[in-house]
Amino acid sequence: MKPLVIIAEVMDGSLRSVTWELIAAARVIQRLKKLQSDQREEKEGADQKNFPVIQVIVPGQNPMPLAEKISSATGTDVLALKIPNLAAYTSEAYKNCLGPLIRELAPSHILVAHTSQGRDFAPGLAVRLRAASISGVNKIRSHEEGLLYSRPVLNNTRNMVLRPEPGFPLVLTIMPGIFSPQASGVKHPGSIILKEIFSGGGQVRMDHQKILKNKSNHQKLKQAQTIVAAGRGVGERSNLESVLRFAETFSASAVGASRPLVDMGWIGHDNQVGITGASVAPRLYIACGISGSSQHLAGMKESDWVVSINKNFQAPICSHSDLCITADVMDFIHSFMEED
Ligand SMILES: Cc1cc2nc3c(=O)[nH]c(=O)nc-3n(C[C@H](O)[C@H](O)[C@H](O)COP(=O)(O)OP(=O)(O)OC[C@H]3O[C@@H](n4cnc5c(N)ncnc54)[C@H](O)[C@@H]3O)c2cc1C
Incomplete structure (x- = not known):
């Protein structure tokens, strides 16, 4: 079965906690798919007891420490994507580096946080992957023909329910604060693969300058x-x-x-x-x-x-x-x- 890919959220070289929520959301998809596969097996008698593996991609200049943290805390497999010339996040660099890599992995789902960073690069990534895309997912449930995804609309007064056509990869941005990370009693850390990609070539059309602190004081x-x-x-x-x-x-x-x-x-x-x-x-x-x-x-x-x-x-x-x-x-x- 095709894997579920998560793009860990990394900011200033640190892992943002929303990454644990993405793993929790991927586990919901994994569990629902397993349930559906079990039901099909019961109905059709065929042995379909396989379900998707989760693979977390950690992009950054020095992704290994973060990859180790994820693999040991959750037991999921991690791909540490070292981008030596990525001093700071830009959507263009992410799309350039992640696009070809994800195409190789051929996942069914790509999960990204619905944060200022995720909302910035996920739609463009979906275009590059020729994938379907749903923004701001706040609920995932099972349906006889696959999975249904909800997203808030009309200033959060309604939820739009979507059923993607099968056969296309699906980019989901996951609303923070919805999928709670569970203590998973990890027995073994997941595998870690280190891959190096240089962002750039003639395609980079913007450069990260700096992040200015806004005036808000909380x-x-x-x-x-x-x-x-x-x-x-x-x-x-x-x-x-x-x-x-x-x-x-x-x-x-x-x-x-x-x-x-x-x-x-x-x-x-x-x-x-x-x-x-x-x-x-x-x-x-x-x-x-x-x-x-x-x-x-x-x-x-x-x-x-x-x-x-x-x-x-x-x-x-x-x-x-x-x-x-x-x-x-x-x-x-x-x-x-x-x-x-
Ligand atoms: C990208 C994005 C980011 C966002 N970020 C934030 C954020 O950081 N913080 C945030 O708060 N929202 C945020 N929102 C907005 C959020 O979706 C909601 O619209 C917002 O939180 C609703 O605010 P509210 O509860 O005050 O208003 P409403 O949803 O309109 O709720 C009003 C409530 O008051 C109750 N009420 C009405 N009259 C009375 C009365 N007389 N006495 C008692 N109760 C009454 C109603 O029953 C209702 O429950 C964001 C939205 C988006 C899309």
Whole structure:
């Protein structure tokens, strides 16, 4: 059976933790394919007990230490792709180096993180591989004719379900914060193959200059013991004043926010929690009128205790909360503060 290939996410020579989530997602595909193959065997009597192996590609100038880390922690096979002249990531260099290598491996799936880096090179890689491509996968499930993949659409209020035609390689960008890495009780490390490729030739049309730090400073959020985070459910910009006073009733607290509030200019990006904001791990996280999108959850899932206040008890945040208070958020805050 064709392998499942994962492109590890490497930034500044370090492995980004989303790589473990890609391995978890590949294991979901592996398990579903095995289940389907077992069912076919039962139905047709043929011995089809084979299922895809997972191969992780680690690109970089010095990929061996990272490859060893992955192989020993997960037992998966790793291809360390040494690119001596790749001082820093560019989508062009990645596509030039990964394209021919992946073509050789002929995988059924290529898994990439749905991060700023993955979103940058994955679509172009899919074009080079003549592969189908699905961006932002947040669910994978079995279907009688293969696997179905979901991705959020319409500002995360709906999920689009896709069934790829068989016979084409499939590039998937996997939404962070969805597929949890499992402790796998590894008995043996996976194999490691080292391969060297020079990026470049006449095809390089851009050069990485530098990464400038943006002005956001999430320090206050990261240091807070309690975060009171406001979402679209607070209704109006003026209500943020009450949210602020509510937050001040807790010691060592800070105010967080979901992205729409930042996008509407109600609050600064310093306050945004989520994959494109801060990742926080306070003792207590109070989500006020926040639905619990995967992008928001990715930033606050390490909180010790989560309390959500939402008028809809079926909002996804409730299943990630230790306590879900079903109420109008501003009514709750005013009663808590004994305000009118
Ligand atoms: C590439 C990408 C990156 C993103 N990065 C981030 C990120 O870093 N952080 C982030 O937060 N989002 C991010 N998003 C946006 C994300 O998909 C969601 O759109 C966003 O998190 C939703 O914010 P929300 O929960 O405040 O709003 P909504 O989803 O609109 O939810 C509002 C919630 O409030 C509840 N509510 C409504 N009225 C009341 C009331 N009166 N009282 C109580 N509850 C009420 C509703 O039931 C609902 O659950 C990103 C999206 C993309 C595509």
